[in-house]
Amino acid sequence: MSSLRILLRSLAVAGLSAALIAPASVARAEPTPAELTKQIEKSSTELERIVESYNKLNEEIKANKATAATLQAKIGPLQEQAERSRSDVGTLAVTAYKTGGLRTAEALLEQGGSTSVADRLSTLDQLTRQRQETIAGFTNDQRRLIDQKTRLDATLAREAAQARQLVAGKKKIQADLARLYELRRQAYGRATEAPATSSSAGSAPAISGAAGTAVRYAYGAIGKPYVWGADGPDGYDCSGLTLAAWRAAGKSLPHNAAMQWDATSRISRSSLQPGDLIFYEGLGHVSLYVGGGQVIDAPSAGRNVLKRDMNMMTIAGYGRVR
Numbered sequence: 001m002s003s004l005r006i007l008l009r010s011l012a013v014a015g016l017s018a019a020l021i022a023p024a025s026v027a028r029a030e031p032t033p034a035e036l037t038k039q040i041e042k043s044s045t046e047l048e049r050i051v052e053s054y055n056k057l058n059e060e061i062k063a064n065k066a067t068a069a070t071l072q073a074k075i076g077p078l079q080e081q082a083e084r085s086r087s088d089v090g091t092l093a094v095t096a097y098k099t100g101g102l103r104t105a106e107a108l109l110e111q112g113g114s115t116s117v118a119d120r121l122s123t124l125d126q127l128t129r130q131r132q133e134t135i136a137g138f139t140n141d142q143r144r145l146i147d148q149k150t151r152l153d154a155t156l157a158r159e160a161a162q163a164r165q166l167v168a169g170k171k172k173i174q175a176d177l178a179r180l181y182e183l184r185r186q187a188y189g190r191a192t193e194a195p196a197t198s199s200s201a202g203s204a205p206a207i208s209g210a211a212g213t214a215v216r217y218a219y220g221a222i223g224k225p226y227v228w229g230a231d232g233p234d235g236y237d238c239s240g241l242t243l244a245a246w247r248a249a250g251k252s253l254p255h256n257a258a259m260q261w262d263a264t265s266r267i268s269r270s271s272l273q274p275g276d277l278i279f280y281e282g283l284g285h286v287s288l289y290v291g292g293g294q295v296i297d298a299p300s301a302g303r304n305v306l307k308r309d310m311n312m313m314t315i316a317g318y319g320r321v322r
Contacts, residue, residue: 036187044300196223210249211275264319
C-alpha cells in the first residue's frame with residue numbers, strides 16, 4: 001500500500017511539472033528584428049501600391065473636374081443659342097398663324113405691279129428655305145445642348161463614384177498605416193524615423209538647366225518625412241517628391257508613378273542623366289536620379305526622404321521629363 005501511495009505521489013508531481021512546462025514549450029516566440037523588418041518591407045510595398053492607386057484616382061478626379069468645367073462653359077452659350085432659335089421658330093409660327101401663311105396660289109394671283117410672277121415665286125421659295133433653315137438650326141442647337149448635358153451628367157456621376165472610392169481608399173490606408181507603425185515600434189522602438197538633415201547626403205552637384213533645379217530641390221527635401229498623398233513642402237510620397245522637384249523646374253507631372261511613366265520619354269540605363277526618373281517593378285515606386293548611381297526618393301511610411309543606391313529594388317525602366 002505504501003508503495004502505491006509513493007507511485008501515485010510521483011505521478012502527480014510529474015503531471016504538475018508537465019503542466020507547468022507545457023505552456024512554455026508551446027508559447028509563441030516574439031518575432032526577431034530581422035523578421036519584423038521583413039514584415040515591414042512587405043507591408044510598406046503593399047501600402048505604397050495602395051497609396052499610388054489613391055493618387056491615380058485623385059488625378060482622374062482632377063481631370064474629370066476639368067472636363068466638367070469645360071462642358072459647363074459650353075452649355076451656357078448653347079442654352080442661349082437654343083433659346084434664340086426657339087424664339088425665332090416661335091416668331092415664324094405666330095406670323096404664319098396671323099397671316100394664314102403665304103400660299104403659292106395667293107402669291108401668283110395677287111396684283112404684283114411691276115413684279116413678275118417669277119420674282120414672286122423666287123421670293124416665296126427663299127422665305128420657305130429660310131423658315132426651314134431656322135427650324136433645322138433650332139433642332140441642331142437642341143441636339144448639341146442635350147449631347148453636352150448628357151456628357152456632363154456622365155462625367156459628374158463618374159466623379160462622384162471616384163470620390164466614394166477615394167473615401168474607402170483613405171480608410172484602408174489609415175488602417176494599414178496603423179499596423180505598419182506598430183510593426184516599426186516593435187522593431188525600432190518608434191513608429192517613424194527620427195528627423196534628419198540633408199547635410200549627411202552632401203551638397204547637390206552643379207547641374208545646369210531645369211534638371212539642375214529639380215535635383216537641387218530633391219536635395220533640399222532630404223530628411224523630410226514620407227507623407228502619403230503629399231507633394232511638399234513638409235512631406236512627400238514617392239511620386240509627390242518627383243512631381244514637386246520638377247514643378248520647381250517649371251514642368252508638370254501627374255501625382256502617380258504609373259502616370260509619370262506615361263508622361264516621360266523612355267531612355268536607356270546608359271543614357272541616364274541627373275534629373276531623370278527611375279521607375280521600379282510594377283510602377284509602384286519612382287525616384288529621382290542625381291548621378292553616380294544614386295537616387296533621392298521618399299521610401300515608405302515611417303521613413304524620411306533620403307539619397308541611396310538606385311538599385312534598391314528591381315528597376316522597371318527610366319524616364320526623361322519632356
